[in-house]
Amino acid sequence: MSSAMINAGLEEVLIHTGQHFDHEMSQVFFDELNIPSPKYNLDVSGGSHAQMTGRMLGAIESKIIEESPDCVLVYGDTNSTLSGSLAAAKLHIPVVHMEAGIRSFNKKMPEEINRVITDHLSSLLLCPSDTAVTNLKNEGIQNGVINVGDIMMDAAKKANKIVSSGEGFLPKIEGFDFSAQFDLLTLHRAENTDDRQRMENILRGLESTERAILFPIHPRTRKKIDELNLTIPNKVKICEPLSYLSMSAVLSRCVKVITDSGGLQKEAYWAKKPCITLRDETEWVETLEEGANCLVGAEADNISDALNSKNEIIFSDNLYGDGKSAPSSVEKIINFFS
Template sequence: MSDVFFEQLGIPRPDYQLDINSGSHGDMTGRMLIEIEKVLLQEKSDWVLLYGDTNSTLAGALAAAKLHIPVAHVEAGLRSFNMQMPEEINRILTDQISSVLFCPTDSTMANLKQEGFADKPIQVLQVGDVMQDSAEFFAQQATQPQGFELDEGFILATLHRAENTDNPERLAAIVAALNHLHANLAPVVLPLHPRTRNVIAAQGLTLDVHLIEPVGYLEMLWLLQRTGLVLTDSGGVQKEAFFFGKACVTMRDQTEWLELIEGGFNELVDANTNKIIEATKRNLGRTVKDENELYGGGKAAQRIAEVLVKQ
């Protein structure tokens, strides 16, 4: 799926493509560690710059630390406080072995302070979120999905997180809510990955919504610009909704983006059918405003680059 990003966003092709894309968490992380170490030894890297909380993030951090290469972690300090999430383990361990931590928000800075980073020989800097930089930069290039003809004001839904799709009760509750909203409130547009589509079919569930094929980044931006509400279990889409002034309802029992909850921009409803429906009714069509530049105002990448060139 990464090909669409290189094609749509004009990103140069990587010099190294590891092609590690299947297996258990331990298996993938181990293979990534081996292959990334080879690249670092060959390139004689001065720094390793890592983003987020994926298995490749942790593998890159471990490979660099073992070779005594300093690590800079973008999106540092993020916490869900749920150690059942693989992402939580990845982000905590990566922060611990980094030399520079680039934090996106006030809450991520507070998390690291609470964990004692103020007393460690590590640079902890609040720079904003590069996701906002990207959303603003590519907003003018947003592309209408092929064949999409609905008017503005639809409900844009995403559904992919394993805690929902791999739990029959949670998945059934979410499907029931989506069907009700589509029939009684506004069209529900759901770009659905084949894996999730297969899981739904295997459980004998029927989705009576406006299903479309998975979309690329530019198509997703187009949908975000025109939706009346975002209904999601994604982490990143919660922020993207905010970037485009849309209220969000999140079908999880927790989120890393606490500032969106505290500011009233996002509402957590878990996988509860009634809560999903009622929160959607409350928030559909509501506009939100970024009055305090919660995520840095679209200047995070510039701040990060300025810090790195001085190292």
């Protein structure tokens, strides 16, 4: 979006809340994708959801007052998204929500609460799919709703072009052979990591695989595994979090993806990899309809069956757009506020 805004002659003031403070999970995105550094870094991290949201709300409000923007653009469904939209709405500044209309219909997810509130505060709702548009219509939101495709596809295409240019983006992980078949695992949602039974079931389900499994581990997940004293299957190789480009390189080499992440479900599809989702529902229902994704929850037998199944999948090149969401979104923003 930053480059698209610059190309359109718009001024962008980027605020980084600091919600994800690990270098490999935050700053590296700016470095690798050549995104301009944020003007403000609020360094708000740690604490409960309410504590983080409260601190962000006050800090963002002061920056909005200082900058006096024509609109505030928020992305996704994080606490940063909620705080930014609340601060702007209370100051009567129009809110633009990128990735609007996504629903899991699971109110136990903090992200679901964040996205629903943000959508109802927004003036312009930029959706990644027709399903998202329909979700908003069902909630009585129709004005300012536009399907622009998924902004993450823009980033994924850019990353794939970069990593396909050479071998240097694969991480160096001692004892792991990238030339052999392997699967990619990520696991970070509290509904899984905070539940001993779910974690034990997931790990037991992974034991049946004949392939190695690479597990770039979230710091919070590592802490929970240690606290619960869980045993990691022999086939699972834990490594530190990977940068965006390294993750893209690994994704291009793996056989299957096992995840509870929302974004990685889509990235797996774009990389033409079958996805096994460790959740009971997904926002990205199109991947299910295409047969490229399956919901296994935390059931060991379901995980085992999915790992060992043979998948014949025809992947579409334009699921969630054409990879040009950013310029389309900027055009819609300009037209909306003209």
